[in-house]
Amino acid sequence: MNKQEQCPCGSKKLFPECCMPIIQGNGMAETAEQLMRSRYTAFSKKENEYLLASWAKETRPKQLDTDEVPIKWIGLEVLDTEEGSSEDNSGTVSFIASFIVSGHLCHLQEKSRFTKKDDIWFYLDGIPKSATTKIARNSSCPCGSGKKFKRCCL
Ligand SMILES: [Zn+2]
Ligand SMILES: [Zn+2]
Known part of the structure; x- marks a missing residue:
């Protein structure tokens, strides 16, 4: 693994100093936002085990198959948080999480609820609103690589 890799969650921190310890179980999310970021990163890295482990028991799916559809996650923007600090439960x-799937750029906007049990944050559920845009094959790739879409994430 590249130690200088920027964390996919968009924090501008290095991956080993941001979501990696949380995903690997060497650290804990102190806030709902940290858990949210680590789960986005886990989605982008197909860390299914962590995704399930950080899901509240009441709403956790039996299994997760992130390989089912080839999704390329390209960015996360946290718009707003309510409560969810280390003092809250x-x-x-x-x-907004952006990803590319089958030649479409999707912006998934969601308001997620988080709950804390025995000092551990879990994802509960969310209300999604998604928007999709088609990308022209010759336009520059939205992942920011600077390459044409058809030569990159298509
Ligand atoms: Zn991160
Ligand atoms: Zn790309």
Whole structure:
């Protein structure tokens, strides 16, 4: 693994100093936003085990198959948080997660609810609103690589 890799969650921190310890179980999310970020990163890295482990028991799916559809996650923007600090036991995080799937750029906007049990944050559920845009094959790739879309994430 590249130690200088920027964390996919968009924090501008290095991956080993941001979401990696949380995903690997060497650290804990102190806030709902941190958990949200680590789950986005886990989605982008297909860390299914962590995704399930950080899901509240009441709403956790039996299994997750992130390989089912080839999704390329390209960015996360946290819009707003309500409560969810280390002092709280619940909180919400509103965000936009962008990804490319089958030649479409999708912006998934969701307001997620988080709950804390025995000092551990879990994802509860969310209200999604998604928007999709088609990308021209010759336009520059939205992942920021600087390459044409058809030569990059298509
Ligand atoms: Zn991160
Ligand atoms: Zn790309």
